[in-house]
Amino acid sequence: MKIWKKVLSGAVAISMVSVMAACGGDDDANETPVNDDPANETENNNADNVNNNDEDGAEASEDQEEVTLTYARGHDATGATDKLVEAFMEENPHITVEFREMPADTGQSHDQYVTEFSAGDATIDVFDADVIWPAEFAQGGYVLELDRFIERDGIDMDAYFEGTVDSGNFDGRQWAMPKFTDAGLLYYRSDIVDEAPETWDDLIEMAGEYQGEEGTDFGYLMQANQYEGLVVNAIEFIASYGGEVINENQEVTVNSPETIAAIEKMVEIVESDFVPGNILNFDEPSTHTAFLEGQSVFARNWPYMQAMTEDEGQSQVQGNVEFALLPAGDAGSAAGLGGWMTMINRNSENPEEAWEFVKFMTGPEGQKITAIDGGSAPTLRDLYEDEEVRNAAPLFADEEFVSTLENAVPRPVSPIYPQISDIMQIELSRALAGEISAEEAAENMESQIESALAE
């Protein structure tokens, strides 16, 4: 029996108080105007409140009210989400979780969330959030600040990789809990090459040389479609040549010789004969489909693809795939930081139960399910020492991979990140299509991002 079901969008729109206190500091949480917010009662951060809600859920459940939560995330081809929800519902019999599937493309699901939340819709209680969303969603007043729960339940945020916690922090407060983390990897066919290329130039040479072996059609696959995945691929090239989009002083520094060299390298690759003719339409699903069918010698993708390569039902390259760091540019190798967090809709009518679900998914038990059944990398450091996790995928037992995760390069953190991303997507696509030069793309990105930030 499937104990949780997919539901279509219901529409319970309630008016939303969408103002967020603009300044940091714990006390401000209590001043945030959240009139309709049922979580208000729990918002008291004083010491008496800390830890007084012990884990006696099982005993209490008899007189607990039945609650139904709606949980939204993109399609999960691995089946891990089903397991996660089942395990949670078993431990929390008074809570039913209904699933709402969002588009696989992060940009498309982002736009749907923003449309609903900005209208004050309360249908979705809990949702998975791409690491690039928290600042914007916090600023927009779409989500609940979580410090009240974190402090009360004594959650140790130091147990998580720092970068993943930072992605959910804005204005000194925590708005999202880290669920799994992502870093770009180079996959290669170990039945064709003995070692991964060290530099982008080595990759270009080897992809050309080995294309066609063992029935492959292509040397390399990457995400070059005009969408968020292109931004991550570009950030990896840019960082590997020593460039950055916005520096630590919040200055836009993307128009640099380093960025230009990086874009030129991307253009060289997409214009080569060893990538598919439609590489400018490639995203993660088209990458894994082609790679699992044995079509390419090398591919850039996230960790989830590793589990798929070894899955008999989906892979024709079982036993013939290894992973490595992405190739280096002049400044070294760089992996882009991705990953997903969970957040609570500010208008959720069940904030306490929503938090219980968030706490479960992002705690050790939930993250273990996501790692073992979903192949996604935990954000809790200790899980890399867990035997079951280590045995589930070679990736998780690999020290180099774990340090790659910790050192992955983030995208700019900004409440207007979607605008920054759009600018980059458009200019990079034009460069990859040969419509403008790498210099023009870098110049346009810099001036447009600067004016977007100045608005």
Ligand code: GLC
């Ligand atoms: C993965 C990453 C996410 C990124 C997306 C781009 O889902 O985890 O952070 O934005 O890919 O396609």
